[in-house]
Amino acid sequence: MYDDEPTALGAVLTDDRGSLPFLLVHGEALAAAAAWSLGEAGVTIVDASVSWDGVREAGADGEPFVLHDSLCPLTPPDFIAACLDRARETGAVVVGVRPVTDTLKVVADGLVGATVDRDAMTLVCSPVVLPAPVVAGLAEAPSSDLTELVSALAVDHEVVRVEAPPSAGRVSGPDDVRLLEALDQR
Structure with a gap:
């Protein structure tokens, strides 16, 4: 756990993702693996019982908010923590991306x-800080649609895209889970 910074709140996104968050990766649900990564990065996870007003109040008290897609279950905790640090340092929205x-x-x-020149394109993955x-x-x-969220935030806020490691890739089905497991030898 990364204890040298003040806390941050965060959420693991499972809504509007069908049953995919409950596929198994390394023997546990994608959503559980994502929650583990978020917690190991030093983020306090909030669930649906916490109102957005409560989260906003924490933001007013200086706490950032981390959105972690359950379909990016093996995003390394150190990458999440680095994105969180960068958001704190720059004041920018920080988003993990993968190349197209x-x-x-x-x-x-x-x-x-x-x-289309794919070098100018990226895929939004996790986290969004x-x-x-x-x-x-x-x-x-x-x-909870991170691509939509990043596009909307970019209108009024600076958005910094940080290339995420391959293990942070987004799952679209069972074949992607097997690929992630091969990339992440836990």
């Missing part, structure tokens, strides 16, 4: 067109 590896094409009028002033200023709980 698929070929992307433009489709117009039903026709496949030019290839909201600095305390951002938390205090959000009237409603942030979206």
Whole structure:
């Protein structure tokens, strides 16, 4: 656990993800693995019983808020802690991202067109760290769709994208779980 910084609050996101958060990785549910990583990073996990007003109040008291996608279950705790530190140091929203590896094409009028430069693209994964002033200023709980959330926050806040390690990749099915297990030899 990383005890040299003040606490942060956080949540493991499971809503709107179907049954995927309950697939097993290394013998435990993805959501449980994600919660372990968040806790090991020194984040106090809040659940649905804590109102957004309570979280905002903590933000007003200087506590950042960390959103961790249960579909990124093996995000290393040290990466989460580093993102949290960076948000505290810069005051920016910090988001873990992975490079795009698929070929992307433009489709117009039903026709496949030019290839998009994937070097300019990233995939949002975990975590998304909201600095305390951002938390205090959000009237409603942030979206559980992290891509949507990051896009919305970028309108009014500085957003820093940090490349996450491969083990922080997002799961879209059982094959991805097996790949993550191979990358993470716990």
